[in-house]
Amino acid sequence: MFKDKKIVFLGAGSMAEAMIAGMSASGIVKPAQITVSNNSNTERLKQLQRKYGIHGVPKEELCYENMDVVILAMKPKDAENALISLNHHLRPHQLVLSVLAGISTSFMEDLLPYGQQVVRVMPNTSSMIGESATAISPGKHTSQQNLSIAQRLLQCIGEVFIINESQMDIFTGIAGSGPAYFYYLMEHMEKAGQSGGLDQETTRQIIAQTILGAARMIQEQEESPEVLREKVTSPNGTTAAGLEALSKNGGGKAISRAVKQAAQRSKEISAQLETKKLKVI
Numbered sequence: 001m002f003k004d005k006k007i008v009f010l011g012a013g014s015m016a017e018a019m020i021a022g023m024s025a026s027g028i029v030k031p032a033q034i035t036v037s038n039n040s041n042t043e044r045l046k047q048l049q050r051k052y053g054i055h056g057v058p059k060e061e062l063c064y065e066n067m068d069v070v071i072l073a074m075k076p077k078d079a080e081n082a083l084i085s086l087n088h089h090l091r092p093h094q095l096v097l098s099v100l101a102g103i104s105t106s107f108m109e110d111l112l113p114y115g116q117q118v119v120r121v122m123p124n125t126s127s128m129i130g131e132s133a134t135a136i137s138p139g140k141h142t143s144q145q146n147l148s149i150a151q152r153l154l155q156c157i158g159e160v161f162i163i164n165e166s167q168m169d170i171f172t173g174i175a176g177s178g179p180a181y182f183y184y185l186m187e188h189m190e191k192a193g194q195s196g197g198l199d200q201e202t203t204r205q206i207i208a209q210t211i212l213g214a215a216r217m218i219q220e221q222e223e224s225p226e227v228l229r230e231k232v233t234s235p236n237g238t239t240a241a242g243l244e245a246l247s248k249n250g251g252g253k254a255i256s257r258a259v260k261q262a263a264q265r266s267k268e269i270s271a272q273l274e275t276k277k278l279k280v281i
């Protein structure tokens with residue numbers, strides 16, 4: 001399916017690198033099929049080229065005719081300019097994927113040539129090791145065949161969920177931003193471990209294995225998080241004491257607020273860009 005297909009990343013930041021690393025390691029896409037470009041930092045392009053064996057090409061030197069899949073990976077604030085300048089280069093057969101938070105398919109379609117096939121994508125940085133939870137939603141002109149191509153390509157970086165675009169904000173709050181919540185939790189557990197007498201490196205490995213084990217239990221057992229939590233919790237035991245502290249300190253509420261606030265921010269980014277775009281078109 002991907003033999004000879006050429007993929008270009010516009011944007012060479014942390015998300016692009018995570019996807020490039022995952023795709024290159026998958027064996028499904030060869031590094032030589034991948035090109036990455038950015039606004040001006042040529043040193044960064046050289047670094048990615050050396051590290052992954054892909055092509056790092058300055059924006060002015062990109063040869064768009066050769067591209068099959070264009071992946072937008074700049075910040076949302078740069079999307080409008082990027083789409084406007086892409087407009088002149090694209091051909092109808094080229095598929096545009098966007099990993100930008102808050103950028104709707106209709107926003108892209110309005111700024112690209114009429115009928116362009118686009119897919120909105122929300123990956124996370126675990127793409128780096130092929131463990132992303134990625135959502136995709138097709139634009140209104142996107143064929144089933146191109147949606148399948150996007151799905152197969154993104155399976156190189158982890159699990160892919162095809163969702164309704166109206167669910168993209170909440171998906172972003174859970175999975176796009178989600179790794180950061182777990183890292184935040186780990187940072188705090190690590191500090192507690194150290195103050196309890198463990199060294200930092202050992203604590204880190206213990207926490208990672210604990211989170212990995214809990215995640216795999218959810219994936220491999222039929223039971224809900226609630227049931228699994230109850231199985232850890234002995235009456236009047238250590239877990240009950242820990243959970244009580246979490247609950248008393250607003251732990252559950254804080255987690256649910258974090259997800260909702262991130263989803264809300266995704267909505268706000270869309271709304272701000274829509275308002276700005278209406279002044280352009």
Ligand SMILES: NC(=O)C1=CN([C@@H]2O[C@H](COP(=O)(O)OP(=O)(O)OC[C@H]3O[C@@H](n4cnc5c(N)ncnc54)[C@H](O)[C@@H]3O)[C@@H](O)[C@H]2O)C=CC1
Pocket residue numbers: 010011012013014015016037038039040041059073074075076078081082099100101122123124125176177
């Ligand atoms: N970092 C993350 O965990 C995730 C990020 N995303 C999305 O990925 C996008 C990129 O995020 P990061 O990699 O964190 O940002 P970043 O700031 O690290 O990288 C942005 C890159 O875009 C380049 N750029 C800007 N305008 C450009 C243009 N017109 N053409 C080509 N390149 C251009 C910049 O030079 C830079 O290389 C954002 O839109 C974000 O919403 C989505 C999911 C997760």
Ligand SMILES: O=C(O)[C@@H]1CCC=N1
Pocket residue numbers: 101172176177
């Ligand atoms: O923080 C952000 O806006 C991006 C989108 C999801 C994760 N990082």
